Amino acid sequence: MEIQSSTRSPSTDHNDIRPNVTDHVEIKPNGLHFNEPPPIMESQRGTTFLRAVLNGINALSGIGIISIPYALSEGGWMSFILLILVATMCCYTAILLKRCMDVDPEIKTYPDIGERALGPKGKVAIAIFTNFELYFACAVFLILEGDNLAKLFPKVDFKIKGLKIGGSRGFVILSSLIIIPTTWLRSLSLLAYISTWGVLTTLIVVASVFWVGAFDGVGFHARGTLGNFRGFPTAMSLFIFSYSGHPVFPTMYTGMKDKKQFSKMVILCFFLCTIIYGTMGIIGYLMYGHAVESQITLNLPTEKISSKIATYTILITPFAKYALIMTPVAMAIENKLHISDNRTISIFVRTLLVISNVIVALTIPFFGYLMALIGSFVNSMVAMIFPCICYLKICKSYYMASRYRQLEVVIILGILVIGVLIATVGTYTALRQIIRHL
Template identity: 50%
Template sequence: MEAGSQDSSSLAAPLIVDEKTHLLGEAEEVESNVCRLKTSTTSVFTTCFHGLNALSGVGILSIPYALASGGWLSLILLFFIASAAFYSALLIQRCMEADSVIRTYPDIGERAFGSKGRLVASVFMYIELYFLATGFLILEGDNLQKLLPNVEFDIAGLTIGGKQGFIIIVALIILPSVWLDNLSLLSYISASGVIASAIILGSIIWIGAFDGIGFHHKGTLLNLSGIPTAVSLYAFCYCAHPVFPTLYNSMKKKHQFSNVMLLCFILCTLCYASMAICGYLMFGSNIKSQITLDLPIQKLSARVAIYTTLVNPIAKYALMVTPLVNAIKGWFPYECKKKSCSFLVSTSLVISTTVVALALPFFGYLMSLVGAFLSITASIILPCLCYLKISGTYKRFCCDMVVTVSIILMSVAVVIFGTYTSLMGLIYKLSSTSAR
C-alpha cells in the first residue's frame, strides 16, 4: 500500500454537489458516502446531513436483536457506546487542530505513530469496508428470501437454495456498478441513508401501531450471556469515524464541528434506541438478526420497509469497495494501473465477498464480529491512542488522560469478549449448518 497520496485518493468520495462545492477524487463508503473537498465550503447544515448519513446504516436493522440479546438494561450500554464514540470524534477534531497537514483518517495514524500508524489505520478501515460489503450481500439474500420464500435455483443439475441463489444474483447485478469510473449517480442514491433509516423506522412503528402486531412483549430485564453480542452490535452502529476528518476539512466553520457531531450523535442514538425499543416490544426475545425478517410481508408497510432495505445496499456496494480497489491497485507497478487492472481487481473483490457471504451467511454474527473487533478499534481505540500521542497527554496525569485511558481499557474489554463471542457464534452456526 502506498503512503500518502494513495490513502488520500482512497478516502475521497462524491457527494451531492451544490454551486459552492467542488469535490475531489473517487468514491468511498464507510456505512454511508462522504466527501473529500478541495476547499472548506460546506455549511453546518450540509455537514449535519452528511454526518447523519455517515452514522445511519444497516445497523438499524439489527439494533432490536442487540437489545433482545442483552435485555432492557443493555440500553445503558448503547448510550455508553454512543458517548464514547462521540468523545472519540471530538478527539479526532483535536488531532486535526494540532496539525493542519492532517487531511484523512490514515494521516492521523501517521502523525501519531509514523508509517506503522498509517498502515494500521488503513488496514482496519479497509477490512471493515470489505466485511460491510459482504454483509450487504447477506442482507440482500435474507430479505429477498423473505419476499420469495419458496424459490430454488437449478443450474446444470445443481440445486441452489433460495438465499444462496439470491446472493449470487445480487452480486451479478452489482458487478457492472463496480466497473464504473464515474460513481456520481450512485452517490446520490447512497446519500439517502438518512431518509432510508427514517422510512424503515416509520414503517416499523406503523406496523406495530396499526397493522395488528402491537407492542405486547415484555422482554428480559438483563441477559448477561448476551451482553457481548449486544455491545458489539451497538458498536457496529457507530463505525463512521474514518470519514469524520473529511467532514471536518470540508466545513466552512470548523469551530462548529463539535456541535455538528453532538447533534448527529443525539439524533442517530434516539433513532437507534427507538427502533430497538419498538422492535423488542413487537417481537420479544425471538426477534431475528434483521427486524425485516420478522415482518408480515402481506402488509404494505412491511413491504415498504423491506424494499427500502434492499435498494440502498445495491447502490452503496460500489462506493464501498472503490477505496479497496484503489488500495490494491497501489500494490502494482504504474503500468499495470489501467482499466484492465481495475476491471480485474473490482471483479475479484465482488467474487471474494460473494464467496465469503455464501460461506458465512449469518448477518447478525458477522456484523457483531465487525462491531466488536473492527468498529470499536477504528472508531474508539485508535482515535484515543492517536490523541494521547499527538497531544502528549499520556505524559501527564490529568482528567483528560484518565477519561481517555478508561475508555481505551473498557473498549479493549469489549473487543476481547465481543470478538470471542462472535467467533464462537459463527463456529456454532457453521457446525450446525454442516451437520444438517
C-alpha cells in the same frame, strides 16, 4: 441461471455496520490506504453546519439500524444503557480526532492522524483496519440482500448447470451478478446521489416498522427481559458497528465552513442517531421480544404494504452503496500493485473482490454474528482504540499542562480499556457463535 418455483420454505436460520461510508467518488488511494475516506456533500466554500449534520447522520445511519432490536434482545432492556454508553464514547473519540488534527494543519485524513501519532506503521494499520471494515460491510450487504429477497420470494429456487441453489444463497449470487458491473464504473456519481438519501431511508424504515406494530395487527406486547449479561458482548459489538463513522469525520472537519462548530455538529449527529436507534430498538423489541431476527425486516408480515416499504427500502441501500464502499478497497489494491491505469486488470481485480465477498457471504451467512464480529474486531479499533492512542501520543504536551486535562486522560484511558475488552471478549463471542452455527 434458471429460476424455478418450489414449495419449499426458505431457511429461517437467520442468526445474527459505517461504515457506513458513502457518498463520494473521487477516492485516491496511496499504498494500503485511501486518502479521501468516503465523503460528503460539500460546497466549494465549505460545508454549512446543517449540511454537515446531514452528512454525519448519513455516515452513521445505515443497515445497522435493522439489527438494533436484535441487539436489545441479546442484552435485554439493560443493554439500552450500553447503547447510550457506546454513543457517548464514540462521540467523544470523534472529537479527539478533531483535536489531533488541530495540532498540525497538514493532517487531512484518518490515516494522516495515525502517521503523526505512530509513524508510517500507524498509517498502514489504520488503513488496513478501515479497508477490512469496508470489505466485510459489503459481505453484510450481500447477506442482507439474500435473506430479505428470500423472505419476499420464498418459492423461488435457482439452478446453475443442474445444481440447485435454494433461497437466500441463490439471491446472494443473483445480487452479486447485478452488483458486479457497478464496481467497474470509474464515475459513481449516480450511486453517490442515491446513497445520500440514507437519512430519509432510515426514517422510512423506522416509520414503516412502527406502522406494522401499531396498525397492522402485530402490536407491542412482548415484555422481553431486564438484562442478559451473556448477551452484552454481542449487543456492544452491534452498537459499535452502528456508531463507527470515524473514517469520515476528519474529511468532514476539513470541509466545514466553520470548523469551530465541528464538536457541536458531532454531538448533535450522535444525539439524533441515538434517538433513531433507540426508537427502533424499543419498537422492535416490544413487537417481537426474543423472537426478533437479526434483521427485523425478516419478522415483518410480507403481505402488508408497510412491511414491503420497509423491506424494499432496505434492499435499495446495498445496490446503491456497494460499489461506493468497495471502490476504496479496490483502488488501494490497484495502487499497491501499480495497475490502476490498466482498465482490463482493474475490472478483473474488482470482479475477484466481489467473488471473494460472495464466498464470505455464503460461508458465513449470519448477518448478526458477522456484524458483531466486524463491530468487535474492526470497529472497536477504528472508533475507540486508535483515536485514544493517537490523542495520547499527539497531544501529550497539551493535556500534561493542565490538571483538568490530566483528569480527562483518566476518562480516555477508561475508554481505551473498554475498547480493548470489547475487541477481545466481543471477537471471541462472535467467533464462537459463528463456529457454532456453521
